[in-house]
Amino acid sequence: MFKLEVIVQVHQLKRQGFKISAIARKCNLSRTTVYEYLEKDFEEACRWVDVLRTRKRKLDPYQDHILGWLKEHPDLSVSQISDWLEERCSFTDVGDSTVRTYVRELREKHHIPKTFTFRRYEALEELPKGQQLQVDFGEIKVPTFEGKWKKLYVVAFVLSHSRYKYSEWQDRPFTTHDVLRSHENAFEYYDGMPEEIVYDQDKLMTVSENGGDIIYTEAFQSYKQQRGFSVYLCRAADPESKGKVENVVKFIKQNFAKNRVFHQIETWNEQCLAWLKRKGNYQVHNTIKKRPVEVFALEKPHLRKVSSPLSFESNHRLSITRTVHKDNIIKYQSNRYSVPLGTYQPHGDNTVYLRTAENKLIIEKTPGGAPIATHPLSLGKGQLVKNNNHFRDRSKGIKAYMDTVKASFDDQDKIQLFLEAIYERYPRYIRDQLQIVQRAAKDFQPFIQPALNICIEQALWSANDFHDVVKHLSKKKEYENRALLSDIPTIETSTIHYQERASLRELDDYLKILGGV
Incomplete structure (x- = not known):
């Protein structure tokens, strides 16, 4: 009956002399919908509402799923529900507006309200292709399959022109080496790098703003010189200067990570990359009104080509770390590389250090120490690069x-x-x-x-x-x-008991012996 009440209200406001735009504001409708409702008389509106009530809708088979998600997570966005329908139910034959209407009606029918928060940003002019990349960090607590909570850390990258995104997650806080490694992975993901990178005043990269003569950390200064990009450091209390990536961090946390169950960090990162391909970089961006993946195809030729990944490590003695898995392998750039059997210790330090040189991956137990394994760098994805000497015969x-x-x-x-x-x-x-x-x-x-x-x-x-x-x-x-x-014959013992008594003496005899009377 809700739609019928709205139609009646629209007709009443029109008879009272309100203009179409005023009716739209009062009824929270578009002007097109107001015109459509005004064309229906009461009987026609009743028939139309009855048809709407009884018709079969595309999302009806998934109503229990959606209702369960809303009851468990009342703060779910329509965009996240749309993504979950595609990811968990393999259902894609529906538009976002249809999902939005269906979810709104379910919330009203089952009294599941949602609170909204807004943040204001200053509008900035669009930058040219290949000009700028913005970087920012975030963290969020997510439920685990064990029923506990896990704090995860994310670094997000976004090209300012195309809004094409990349992100990496860790289950521990980022170090400077982690940040440099994520940059290399981002450049590989984009197949190039921009002229300028925008950062916040983060202690992993900067020591002091120094009145404009910025002092960087030693590791980041070496990396910046090696890669040759310029840095734009945000001023304090100036979020608008990197508002694009702040929105990306919020988008990743709210749309991908929120209410998702955590199992292990490798799987989490794989799911995030799949989400970027399916949703983050494919969904039409609200500002540019285009899909980032399509705009990125035009921006990609304007990015600067990068040399072989992690070449800065050998020159500046920087290493990235990896954890040895229980099957004595490490993961690097979507491939697996073996280490000698016994490297993994159940209760020991399983950290190793990686560097590259001459298209080879060198694995060391300590930075600059003797290599425990050397492998040719794999150009593929998902491959196991194995040295048979590392495993028992x-x-x-x-x-x-x-x-x-x-x-x-x-x-x-x-x-x-x-x-x-x-x-x-x-x-x-x-x-x-x-x-x-x-x-x-x-x-x-x-x-x-x-x-x-x-x-x-x-x-x-x-x-x-x-x-x-x-x-x-x-x-x-x-x-x-x-x-x-x-x-063997046994000797039987006699069962005869001899009845004998010990002789008795008189008491006087004992007294004589003892010297008595």
Whole structure:
């Protein structure tokens, strides 16, 4: 009945002499909608409302999903709901305006209000292509799959002309080396770099504004000289000078990160890159009224080409760090590189340092120390670059284990035959099989050879069968020994009890002995 009430209100205001623009403001409608409502009489409006009430809508199959999201997160934006429909329900055949109307009606029907916050920025002229990149940081607490909360840190980049975005996340605060690494990744993502980069007065990059003669940190000064870009440092209390990236940080936090469940940082970054491609850089920008990905295609030729990534590290002794994963690999530029087996320590320091030289990735335990691994840089994505010397030779280990087990047996040919047979049948469990044979050989040594003969004769090609046979032989021998003991004659003892009494003396005899009376 809500639409019918609005139509009636529009007609009443018109009869009272209000102009179309005034009616639109009072009823919170567009002027086009006001004209449409004025063309309907009461009966026609009733029929139209009935049709709207009974018609099937595109989002009806997803009503429970949307309603559940709104009840759990009342502050969800329409844009985020639209993205979740695409990401979680694979539903894209709907416009943002349709989602907005549907969500508004659900909020009104189920009384789920939303509060709005606004921030004002000064309008700035658009900059030329390839001129400027803005950088800023943010942080947010997100729920984890364990039901806890995790604080995450993000650095965001946005090209001022095209609004083309890039971001990286960490589960720890950024260091200067992290910032430099993220710059390299951003330049690789853009396939170029701008003339100027805008920063806030962040201690990771600047020491002092110094009246305009800015003093940078040593690492950032070296990197700035290496890459050759100019820096625009924002003045204090001047957010408008980098308002574009501040909006981007807010957009990433509110649209991507908010209410998303955190599992691990690598997966989180992969999801963010997918979101940038699907939403952040594809959705029509509210200011330029174009898709950033389309404008970036025109801006990209105006970016300066960059040399090989991280070339500044070898010249200025800067290294980026990576954490060794439990499978003894590190991740670098969307690829995996192996380190020697045993580098990962469950409760130790698993940080290593990376640098590049002559298209090679050098991995060191300490900056400038002896390399623990050197790999050719991969040009692809998602590849495993592996040095076979870093991992154990599993076949050699199995062979050595077999030799250890064979040493307990007299007939080497038979045990070799038996072990090869179980290896063929249980390749995935060969170590478990060898452990069972070894344990049986230790516990029942006198019986292992006869048991082995029986297993081969009966074609029992399993370590568990061997264990059962050797145990059976052991028990059988124990029963035989008990039977032999029962055949030995025993000497029966007499059950006759002799009735004898000790002799008794008179008390006077004891007194005489003791010298008494």
